[in-house]
Amino acid sequence: MSRPTCSHIDLDALRHNLAAIRLRAPASRVMAVIKADGYGHGLERVARALTSADAFGVAALGDAQRLRAAGLNQRIVLLSGFDEPADLPLLRQLAVDTVIHHPAQLAMLAVLDAGTPIRCWLKLDTGMHRLGIPVADAAQVAARLRALTVVDPELLLMTHFARSDEFTAAATPAQIAAFESACQGISGARSLANSAAVLGWPSAHADWVRPGGALYGISVVEGRTGADFGLRPAMRLATRLIAVNRVRRGEPVGYGAGFICPEDMLVGVAAIGYGDGYPRHVPSGTPVLVNDQRVPLIGRVSMDLMTLDLRSQPAARVGDPVQLWGPELPVEEVAAAAGTIGYELTCSITRRVQFVEA
Numbered sequence: 001m002s003r004p005t006c007s008h009i010d011l012d013a014l015r016h017n018l019a020a021i022r023l024r025a026p027a028s029r030v031m032a033v034i035k036a037d038g039y040g041h042g043l044e045r046v047a048r049a050l051t052s053a054d055a056f057g058v059a060a061l062g063d064a065q066r067l068r069a070a071g072l073n074q075r076i077v078l079l080s081g082f083d084e085p086a087d088l089p090l091l092r093q094l095a096v097d098t099v100i101h102h103p104a105q106l107a108m109l110a111v112l113d114a115g116t117p118i119r120c121w122l123k124l125d126t127g128m129h130r131l132g133i134p135v136a137d138a139a140q141v142a143a144r145l146r147a148l149t150v151v152d153p154e155l156l157l158m159t160h161f162a163r164s165d166e167f168t169a170a171a172t173p174a175q176i177a178a179f180e181s182a183c184q185g186i187s188g189a190r191s192l193a194n195s196a197a198v199l200g201w202p203s204a205h206a207d208w209v210r211p212g213g214a215l216y217g218i219s220v221v222e223g224r225t226g227a228d229f230g231l232r233p234a235m236r237l238a239t240r241l242i243a244v245n246r247v248r249r250g251e252p253v254g255y256g257a258g259f260i261c262p263e264d265m266l267v268g269v270a271a272i273g274y275g276d277g278y279p280r281h282v283p284s285g286t287p288v289l290v291n292d293q294r295v296p297l298i299g300r301v302s303m304d305l306m307t308l309d310l311r312s313q314p315a316a317r318v319g320d321p322v323q324l325w326g327p328e329l330p331v332e333e334v335a336a337a338a339g340t341i342g343y344e345l346t347c348s349i350t351r352r353v354q355f356v357e358a
Ligand SMILES: *Cc1c(COP(=O)(O)O)cnc(C)c1O
Pocket: 033, 035, 079, 160, 193, 194, 195, 196, 210, 211, 212, 213, 214
């Protein structure tokens, strides 16, 4: 039998989530952010399910190449922008929009051969201090861009939030105000909102929203799952039990004797481990579903396997289904146990896991 470890991708859930986002931001166009291989769900797979998006956002030019090779002719935006002159002919050839976040990029555009103009999204730093032109320079940089014949006359303006997942923090209104003030007098469509801002900051919806996680049904708002916002998880990570063993009281389980059996008990072994992308450092007690019932993971997660406390499932047998996360066990809950966010877990699934579309 081939390894039973599969990541099931629910294409209907992706479409449902895009529709739910449109309902929340009815006046905005939607750039579906599908960087990092569609947050681990599969770049082309996600793009094909979401062809009704108004644009796709990617972080690597290679992703844009893959989308075009797959026959997808939607607008694509390179969110981190180009970083060397050789990228520019490729942007033109692939008809990809680029983000402009640094003066070094203006210098490269200034010496570019005449040809098809490149559409640019000018990114302003309104307080996150990662990528972006200082707000004080916005008007001057916009004017310099508009003066270049290689730049498409349709200039767009954007910024990115640092704390939009904190629905009561003052940081987001401050970023919105800084953006509005910096953009005054500059024409062009505006874009501010990532998923959390789509969900929690309607005043930031503007002309284009840029959801990533919400498309996959994942929330980064602490203590809340995608389902709490009417979203459906698009990934179900599943495997099977390949052993059910009776282990005696006082005996250790797994590497480093990470768990000692408090009584004679059934221990299940599931065919998944960190080699599949399941986080190694989750503690004993992290929930896993066996036969749709929660059981605690016990001991250390190993490369190919994990061990489970089956005391609540005396009838469990080899071959029984195991779910690591999905509609019945939110990835956000596993992520909390792993000290991270759901995005990192779905992005980390490795290549030996079989992807199945449903
Ligand atoms: C990744 C990214 C997004 C999407 O963020 P989510 O939290 O997944 O919605 C939006 N805009 C930019 C610039 C990004 O890099």
